[in-house]
Amino acid sequence: MSNSAALGKISGASFLIFVLLLVCAGCSITGQGGSHGVYDPTIKPSKGSKPYTIRGKTYYPLESGVGFSEEGIASWYGKDFHGKKTANGEIYDMYGMTAAHKLLPFNTQVKVTNLRNGKSIITRVNDRGPFVEKRVIDLSYTGAKNLGMIATGTAPVRIESIGAVKGISRGKQAGTFEMRGTFYVQVGAFSQKQNASRLAAGIKAKGRKARYYYSDMVDFWRVQIGPYSTLNQAEDAREAVLREFPGSFVVAQ
DSSP states (O other): OOOGGGGGOOOSOOOOOOOBOOOOOSSBOOOTTOEEOBOOTTOOOOOOOOOEEETTEEEOOOSOOTTBEEEEEEEEOOTTTTTSBOTTSOBOOTTSSEEEOSSSOTTOEEEEEETTTOOEEEEEEEEOOOOSTTEEEEEOHHHHHHTTOTTTSOEEEEEEEESOOTTOOOSSSTTSOOOEEEEEEEEEEESSHHHHHHHHHHHHHTTOOEEEEEETTTTEEEEEEEEEEEHHHHHHHHHHHTTTOTTOEEEEO
16 A cells, blocks of 8 residues: 655665566456456556655666566555545545556556456556565455455455557567566466476476475465576577466566
8 A cells, every 4th residue: 555655755775576477468358267457558657757765665666567477465455545645646546447566657557367266357557555565566446356355355466567668678679678687487386296396307307497386475386497597588488388388477586
């Protein structure tokens, strides 16, 4: 949840670890548990905003939301903030389809998928937050209701940006966007450790580096190929295994 008055403080340097995935634009979203919302190409994201400090931690909003994806816990905020000003100056409407995110440019449209039930929505970032550990997005009441998470209050989700900012692309062409860091290609998630171990061993037997580990956030064992030092390398690796693992996606450590 945001506190607009606190956004004026600027200091220090800290970065939130985030996860990236290149997604398609210009389509409505469907999930196995149902979907709500349609991508609107007329909405243009802002190109970042000034750093801000909350509770002694400084956040540096991204210049672009292109290819952004991450997994974490979603929460929602309702009547206590209804009618109050959001971080981008709009008035918060708990019945609208908006959200708070720490880093994404305002007006970025994102697909949010509830990892428990497969339901998905499209919503728009117009606020900052949530400033609680492991939480990655604060949804409006309507967004949370459509994801089936009102009763629980929180849910594990995947966030994927939709659309693009003009003039910024993946970066295989000279002078364009490139992301460096530590990246993996996630190819599987299992409830049983032995299944994850078996898949990782099979990948290693084919000459690729792989790891598996337990994620208490979603209560699954994840299997990932890598690491790679750039997003482009990870995307190339994902494309190489896409036929074998059609649901694979890139994550950043």
